[in-house]
Amino acid sequence: MKIFITGSNGYLGNSFLGQYENKYTFEKFSLLNQKIEDIKLDNIDAILHCAALVHQKVEHSYEKYYEINVKYPVKLAKIAKQNAVKQFVFISTIAVYGEDEKKLDENTICNPATFYGKSKLEAEKELLKLNDDNFTVSIVRPPMIYGKNAPGNIDSLVKLVKKSSIIPLANIQNKRSFISIHNLCYIINEVIIQKKSGIFLASDDEPLSTSKLIELITKNLDKKIYLIKIPFFETLLKILKPSFHKRLYGSLEIDNTITKEKLNLKNPYDVEDGIKLMIKGIY
Incomplete structure (x- = not known):
């Protein structure tokens, strides 16, 4: 099977290539260096579109x-x-749901709050119009991805744990869903193998609190740290860094039961396995 992949230098694209380089033949494409008009799609079975403009420090x-x-x-x-x-697999995002949802599934109404989320939802709508019996359009919506060298907040927490022995984030009772890069690549591969159309919500099975996440990171780093609770720390953080506060204390729980039933799959890795693979640096 021959797959045309965009964003192959990005985290997800590069990881998928690494995990399935012995299973598929890949044709790479860079939006930065090549023109769409020059694309040759001879004998291509599926397109995996990972390329995107994501959140930037400067909007x-x-x-x-x-x-x-x-x-x-x-x-x-x-x-x-x-x-x-035959198939177009589009990597979207849970940002299409907006920022006010505490718990969501495949049927949750989309209400994106950012330009990134709005653009991804608009693309989904336009792409799904092309779906028919001869052209399968598959949309995959992941939350924050973690794994070896993954960018984002979990990597920031790993760096914090490595640097500090005392962390003021004890007893946080939020529930936040993430996805291991291994589980995400597995789900994408199943979508491709099964040639299923529609919207798929990718997530690890178990949501984590920030405190539990730090404990798992610490355990796999084999390091002793002290999680403490400082009076007024959360309130102060909420005032000074509201977006950072939301990521640490807010909840965003994903129930992707419909996706797992539609694809008849189980995630190959649980959360503890995923964190272990990330810390040990295994793709």
């Missing part, structure tokens, strides 16, 4: 997000359909 205009996250994949999908490619 871009919506027009920029629209150009990269909507126009490019829709144009690529139309070319693919014209060239008899």
